[in-house]
Amino acid sequence: MSAGAKRRAAVLGSPIAHSLSPALHRAAYAELGLEGWSYDRFEVDEAALPGFLSGLGPEWAGLSLTMPLKRAVIPLLDEVSETAASVEAVNTVVCTDDGRRVGDNTDIPGMIAALRERGITQVESAAILGAGATASSALAALSRICAGEIVTYLRSEARAAEMRQWGKRLDVEVRTATWAEAAEAFHAPLVIATTPAGTTDSLAPAVPERPGTLFDVLYDPWPTELAAxxxxxxxxxxxxxxxLVHQAVLQVEQMTGCAPAPLRAMRAAANGAMARRCTGSDPSSR
Structure with a gap:
């Protein structure tokens, strides 16, 4: 694909106005010299997704997907990667030159890359706070770097059963515990918090004096009380x-065919967009 070719990509979801993906991907295109490339955002829910996909033309290179589309898109694709299939969640769709749509999950390797950047490549045990799609992706990431037990702390037995099923599917040892026991998680060398904003605030006073590593998947607002x-x-x-940055790096590489993607430029764009959001000076970055 020539640098001047007109190609399109976008992030889809509902709600989507808050997404920082356009800032990251556009920064990558600029750094890579892909002048004919554009990246937008579209408000698309599950009901509208089939129609949106059917209307894509040959100029489309790929899509980033956020909630609630990560699972809904799977039956609409021609192929799904082993990584995405392992957690039944697709956050990346690549439109191939022959018209096929291939789904992948860059959240899982993105988590691993973010941890590796901090020097964490292997842990003896880990804890996950919460359940749902992000928690299952965290479990899949841990299946590759955790040598021992993974404990998940959840609010309902239904969610606990679901996480145990994911553990069996991913062939990892998973023990479930109640949310009332969540403070115990902080003694693990690695804790991954996958809960919505505010959920872990009440747990912050329980952080021990010498904690290990916390991976809090939130970024707005930041820092969370727990992270602080x-x-x-x-x-x-x-x-x-x-x-967000590391999974977007992998998306750019898949959609453009240009590797490595410019991690430094994309991180700078993300930090800049967050700074403008905090000051309210750039509504378009939301």
């Missing part, structure tokens, strides 16, 4: 912005 407390005691913290 963790940092105060000297623990390493990986943020959702780190995940």
């Amino acid at each position: 407390r963790w940092s105060m005691f000297g623990g390493a913290v990986v943020s959702g912005l780190d995940l």
